[in-house]
Amino acid sequence: MNSALAATQPIGPALPDGIETPCLVIDLDIVERNAERMAAQMSASGVALRPHVKTHKSVRLAQLQLRHGAVGVTVGTLGEAEVMADGGIGDIFVAYPVWADGRRAYRLRGLHARAGVRLSVGIDSLDGIRKLAEAVEDSPQALRVLIEVDPGNRRTGVAPAHAGALAVEADGAGLRVAGAFTHGGHAYAGRQAVAGAAADEVAALAAARDSLLRVGFEPEVLSAGSSPTAAAAAVAPVSELRPGTYLVGDRQQVALGASPPDGVAIAVAATVVSTAVHGQVVIDAGAKSLTKDLPAYIAGHGFLPAYPAGVLERVSDYHGMVVFPDGAARPALGEVVAVIPNHACPVIDLFESFTALRGGRSIGRWPVDGRGRSG
Amino acid sequence: MNSALAATQPIGPALPDGIETPCLVIDLDIVERNAERMAAQMSASGVALRPHVKTHKSVRLAQLQLRHGAVGVTVGTLGEAEVMADGGIGDIFVAYPVWADGRRAYRLRGLHARAGVRLSVGIDSLDGIRKLAEAVEDSPQALRVLIEVDPGNRRTGVAPAHAGALAVEADGAGLRVAGAFTHGGHAYAGRQAVAGAAADEVAALAAARDSLLRVGFEPEVLSAGSSPTAAAAAVAPVSELRPGTYLVGDRQQVALGASPPDGVAIAVAATVVSTAVHGQVVIDAGAKSLTKDLPAYIAGHGFLPAYPAGVLERVSDYHGMVVFPDGAARPALGEVVAVIPNHACPVIDLFESFTALRGGRSIGRWPVDGRGRSG
Numbered sequence: 001m002n003s004a005l006a007a008t009q010p011i012g013p014a015l016p017d018g019i020e021t022p023c024l025v026i027d028l029d030i031v032e033r034n035a036e037r038m039a040a041q042m043s044a045s046g047v048a049l050r051p052h053v054k055t056h057k058s059v060r061l062a063q064l065q066l067r068h069g070a071v072g073v074t075v076g077t078l079g080e081a082e083v084m085a086d087g088g089i090g091d092i093f094v095a096y097p098v099w100a101d102g103r104r105a106y107r108l109r110g111l112h113a114r115a116g117v118r119l120s121v122g123i124d125s126l127d128g129i130r131k132l133a134e135a136v137e138d139s140p141q142a143l144r145v146l147i148e149v150d151p152g153n154r155r156t157g158v159a160p161a162h163a164g165a166l167a168v169e170a171d172g173a174g175l176r177v178a179g180a181f182t183h184g185g186h187a188y189a190g191r192q193a194v195a196g197a198a199a200d201e202v203a204a205l206a207a208a209r210d211s212l213l214r215v216g217f218e219p220e221v222l223s224a225g226s227s228p229t230a231a232a233a234a235v236a237p238v239s240e241l242r243p244g245t246y247l248v249g250d251r252q253q254v255a256l257g258a259s260p261p262d263g264v265a266i267a268v269a270a271t272v273v274s275t276a277v278h279g280q281v282v283i284d285a286g287a288k289s290l291t292k293d294l295p296a297y298i299a300g301h302g303f304l305p306a307y308p309a310g311v312l313e314r315v316s317d318y319h320g321m322v323v324f325p326d327g328a329a330r331p332a333l334g335e336v337v338a339v340i341p342n343h344a345c346p347v348i349d350l351f352e353s354f355t356a357l358r359g360g361r362s363i364g365r366w367p368v369d370g371r372g373r374s375g
Numbered sequence: 376m377n378s379a380l381a382a383t384q385p386i387g388p389a390l391p392d393g394i395e396t397p398c399l400v401i402d403l404d405i406v407e408r409n410a411e412r413m414a415a416q417m418s419a420s421g422v423a424l425r426p427h428v429k430t431h432k433s434v435r436l437a438q439l440q441l442r443h444g445a446v447g448v449t450v451g452t453l454g455e456a457e458v459m460a461d462g463g464i465g466d467i468f469v470a471y472p473v474w475a476d477g478r479r480a481y482r483l484r485g486l487h488a489r490a491g492v493r494l495s496v497g498i499d500s501l502d503g504i505r506k507l508a509e510a511v512e513d514s515p516q517a518l519r520v521l522i523e524v525d526p527g528n529r530r531t532g533v534a535p536a537h538a539g540a541l542a543v544e545a546d547g548a549g550l551r552v553a554g555a556f557t558h559g560g561h562a563y564a565g566r567q568a569v570a571g572a573a574a575d576e577v578a579a580l581a582a583a584r585d586s587l588l589r590v591g592f593e594p595e596v597l598s599a600g601s602s603p604t605a606a607a608a609a610v611a612p613v614s615e616l617r618p619g620t621y622l623v624g625d626r627q628q629v630a631l632g633a634s635p636p637d638g639v640a641i642a643v644a645a646t647v648v649s650t651a652v653h654g655q656v657v658i659d660a661g662a663k664s665l666t667k668d669l670p671a672y673i674a675g676h677g678f679l680p681a682y683p684a685g686v687l688e689r690v691s692d693y694h695g696m697v698v699f700p701d702g703a704a705r706p707a708l709g710e711v712v713a714v715i716p717n718h719a720c721p722v723i724d725l726f727e728s729f730t731a732l733r734g735g736r737s738i739g740r741w742p743v744d745g746r747g748r749s750g
Contacts, residue, residue, distance in 0.1 A: 020478045022750045054692055076693045096693060099648045099659070099709055103395045124651045127708050148651075155694055156649040156657055185691060273474045274531040276499045276523075282531055284474070287721050288749045292667050316560060317429055317720055318451045318471060318749060319530055333502050334474055345692055346662050349725070352747055371747075372727055374663040374693060375397045 010254045010264035010340045012305050016355070016362045019336060021271040022289040024347070024354040026056075028363075030265035031064065031247055037263075038230065038246050039069035045234035050074050050093060050223065052244030055345045057370030058354075059087030061247065072118075074242040078107050079373025085117050087369060093120040093223075095181060095242060097128055097148060097156050104375075105135035112136050112143050120144035120178055120221075124157050126169055133173035142176035146221060147212075151197070151204035153185040160207035164215035171217070179221035180208035183242075187228040190297050191256050198232035201225065209237050228258040250344040251303055252295055267338035268302065268347065269355075270320065272331050280323045281330055285339055286315040289350060293343040302339040307331055312339070349374075385629045385639035385715045387680050391730070391737045394711060396646040397664040399722070399729040401431075403738075405640035406439065406622055412638075413605065413621050414444035420609035425449050425468060425598065427619030430720045432745030433729075434462030436622065447493075449617040453482050454748025460492050462744060468495040468598070470556060470617060472503055472523060472531050479750075480510035487511050487518050495519035495553055495596075499532050501544055508548035517551035521596060522587075526572070526579035528560040535582035539590035546592070554596035555583035556617075562603040565672050566631050573607035576600065584612050603633040625719040626678055627670055642713035643677070643722065644730075645695065647706050655698045656705055660714055661690040664725060668718040677714040682706055687714070724749075 013027035042049040052074040053062045062073050062084060072091025075081045081092050092111075098121045100108045112119050123129050123145050136143045147166045150157035158166060160180075167177045182204045184197035201224040212219050224233045225241035234241055245253050248266040253259035270285035290302050292315060300312040301320065309328035314321040320339070324330045331337050341347040348354070349372065353365040388402035417424040427449040428437045437448050437459060447466025450456045456467050467486075473496045475483045487494050498504050498520050511518045522541045525532035533541060535555075542552045557579045562572035576599040587594050599608045600616035609616055620628050624639035645660035665677050667690060675687040676695065684703035689696040695714070699705045706712050716722040723729070724747065728740040 018477060020750065097649045097651075097657075099646050101709065102393060124649050125708055128648075131709070150652060154652050154655070155689075155691065155696060156651055158651045271474050273503075274472045274499050276472075276531055276533045277525060277529050280529070282472075284750060286749075287666075287668065288724055288747075291662075292669070292721075293662065294667070314530075316530065321530060333500055334476065334506070346667075349663055350747060350749070372663075372725060374661075374725070375395065375659060 008254065009261060009303060009308060010249065010251055010305060011262050012264045012267045012338050012340045013357055014360050015267065015269050015336060015338050016357065016360065019269045019355065021269050021336060022285040023269040024351040025267045025269055025357060026248060026354045027265045027357040029358060030263065031061065034247050034249065034263055034265065035065055035068040038243060041231060042234060042241060043069060047234045047238060048240040050240050050242050051247065052095065052242050053084065054080060055244035055247060056348055057368050058366060059084065059369045060366055062087065062089055065247065077373055077375055078104060078111065079375055080370045081111055081119065083370040083373055085111060085114055090116050091118050095122050097122050097124040098132065099128060100131040100135040108135050112139055120146055122146055122148045122181060123166065123170060124148040129166065129170045129173055129175065133175055137174065142174060144178045145170050145175045146179050146181045146223060147208065149180050149182045149204045149208045151182045151184050151200035153183060155185055157182060160204045161211050163208040164211035167212055167217045168215050177217050179219035179223065180205060180212065181223035184224065184226055184229045187226055187256065188295065194228045194256055195232055198229035201229055201233045202235060202238055206237050227253055228256045245344050248344045251298055251340050251342045255297055264340055266344050267340055269336055270339050272333050272335050272337065275333050280321050283320040283322060283337065284318060285320050286318045288317045290315060290320065290339065290341050291343065291346045293346055295342065298342055302341050304337050304339055306337060383629065384636060384678060384683060385624065385626055385680060386637045387639045387642045387713050387715045388732055389735050390642065390644050390711060390713050391732065391735065394644045394730065396644050396711060397660040398644040399726040400642050400644055400732060401623060401729045402640045402732040404733060405638065406436065409622050409624065409638055409640065410440055410443040413618060416606060417609060417616060418444060422609045422613060423615040425615050425617050426622065427617050428459065429455060430619035430622060431723055432743050433741060434459065434744045435741055437462065437464055440622065452748055452750055453479060453486065454750055455745045456486055456494065457482065458745040458748055460486060460489055465491050466493050470497050472497050472499040473507065474503060475506040475510040483510050487514055495521055497521055497523045497556060498541065498545060499523040504541065504545045504548055504550065508550055512549065517549060519553045520545050520550045521554050521556045521598060522583065524555050524557050524579045524583045526557045526559050526575035528558060530560055532557060535579045536586050538583040539586035542587055542592045543590050552592050554594035554598065555580060555587065556598035559599065559601055559604045562601055562631065563670065569603045569631055570607055573604035576604055576608045577610055577613055581612050602628055603631045620719050623719045626673055626715050626717045630672055639715055641719050642715055644711055645714050647708050647710050647712065650708050655696050658695040658697060658712065659693060660695050661693045663692045665690055665695065665714065665716055666718065666721045668721055670717065673717055677716055679712050679714055681712060
């Protein structure tokens with residue numbers, strides 16, 4: 001492999017000896033460096049950092065982020081919010097258009113009523129506003145809401161010009177309009193899409209602010225972000241950013257230019273269990289350890305830094321087939337190898353805990369507290 | 376949608392009211408029908424049924440399969456074997472080339488020593504045989520092994536003609552050679568590949584048998600299978616089949632012709648949380664509830680039987696974007712819809728439990744006992 005290619009491939013953590021595979025490993029030294037770098041970048045831009053903890057779902061990693069200057073956390077589900085609140089985290093934004101009916105209304109009310117928790121939630125519809133307002137109608141404090149606007153990602157969020165109309169409705173229903181948020185997920189189309197997506201986030205929030213100001217709301221928060229867009233979107237009027245994956249990195253972040261190759265703190269440790277078929281080795285990490293998340297601009301279902309010529313061409317539930325060109329160095333039967341996943345978020349969600357490393361040694365298993373809390 | 380297309384699309388279970396989403400639902404009436412059908416088919420062919428329980432990882436569903444004539448279970452990992460043994464299941468085959476070192480050797484020895492458990496494991500290498508033999512060397516009973524042969528799937532397994540050589544080595548190391556096994560996973564390339572893959576399984580086991588006979592081993596078990604190939608591979612010399620997904624079905628099985636549209640017992644219940652972007656609705660089941668498992672011959676990340684014109688084009692962690700042509704019927708904001716997953720196995724592994732239905736009503740939450748036991 002030439003050095004130009006090497007510079008675009010993750011390095012990842014060094015594995016300690018004696019690991020039982022498949023096993024999720026996260027290097028806290030690299031995590032800490034990533035946390036510091038992002039916090040410094042946001043601080044230099046005068047923008048608040050509210051990391052999305054759906055990436056790791058770990059209370060301890062969220063606390064590490066708060067120690068490094070995060071103002072609070074972002075979550076994607078009420079389940080994640082509950083886990084973070086249980087872990088003592090006080091400032092939680094559910095960046096999702098919560099539909100508050102049935103048991104979800106009850107859970108939302110419970111979270112909003114917790115002492116020491118400041119909850120904010122996303123909205124993008126009139127009906128959603130009514131449901132939220134009903135769910136918290138007897139609360140002594142108004143629930144903070146942020147209006148989601150679509151920056152061209154075509155996922156959720158109203159057109160930015162409609163933010164004001166929703167704000168009027170939310171305010172009338174007794175909710176407290178704190179501002180607007182957006183997510184430029186279209187950055188994940190590829191490296192060439194990142195700068196445009198960041199600009200779209202900034203423009204969407206500027207338009208949302210104008211819409212809010214026209215109906216008399218001065219937004220306290222204008223929140224954008226993803227890990228790839230964070231650096232470029234940290235400009236006025238954006239006041240807050242919500243990157244998640246930056247903390248641990250993955251192949252996708254490196255490919256998008258959002259993580260340096262030595263910024264990847266995560267690996268799945270796997271054992272070579274079969275070399276019976278010519279031209280490949282089979283590892284015990286398959287789709288149930290690595291997922292089938294496969295962006296178009298990445299080759300293979302994971303990357304083996306120690307064996308860069310190998311391509312993880314296929315995965316079945318418990319098998320990963322790593323194909324090698326003739327003559328290329330490959331691991332031996334029984335060898336334990338590190339595999340860098342394509343996308344950290346769904347991979348971490350597959351594990352109950354991870355081996356946490358400091359100074360290249362295991363300091364124990366840390367729980368993935370919010371594992372499977374997808375609702 | 377015309378009726379020819381409808382006949383190729385799953386129907387799935389009817390959802391009970393009041394479900395909290397995202398939620399995995401399995402209809403036991405459909406499960407029972409599938410269990411009976413497969414058992415009858417295997418019984419008529421004089422072939423033993425040893426279902427692969429990695430699909431559902433549920434002790435109760437495994438017990439249901441045993442009540443319907445299964446001779447034992449197949450698992451893919453020692454973790455699944457431990458869960459099934461804990462659940463009182465006595466005949467367990469680990470259809471995987473187990474690499475028995477470190478803690479895995481200890482766990483294997485423990486399983487093999489359990490009273491009331493008959494354990495068999497797969498092998499496909501000389502080194503693997505030595506490791507296995509070391510792990511159980513002090514056991515009063517020899518460990519049963521089955522030699523894995525490759526039917527052209529190019530995953531694991533030796534060439535069938537080499538089965539005899541491995542058998543001699545295993546026998547010499549004190550293991551008990553019970554026979555050979557194979558898996559025609561190349562059936563999943565598409566409907567046109569199924570018959571060939573089944574024929575490949577039969578041919579591989581016939582060749583393995585000949586190789587074993589030549590060195591003096593009369594195989595007790597010649598085990599093949601996957602859900603798509605089960606029917607066609609239930610012929611001599613095959614003595615046992617290991618289908619898994621047939622029990623619950625999924626979109627892939629319907630597309631491959633392995634499950635009738637009314638044989639799909641599984642759905643993920645999801646709520647429409649956003650309709651803000653024109654031409655689509657967004658549901659609260661994304662990649663962390665449905666995976667990104669997307670065979671080339673299937674459109675979208677899941678199928679909504681009640682809204683067949685919708686295509687689940689994109690998933691992010693907690694969002695599923697269902698796109699509709701203009702004028703097509705679509706669910707309203709807040710509506711709960713059933714989504715049939717593309718591939719049941721990794722989807723079930725994402726949930727701690729499922730809502731079990733009888734007569735269309737919930738009879739409670741059943742645990743996914745082996746969830747995340749991927750090693």
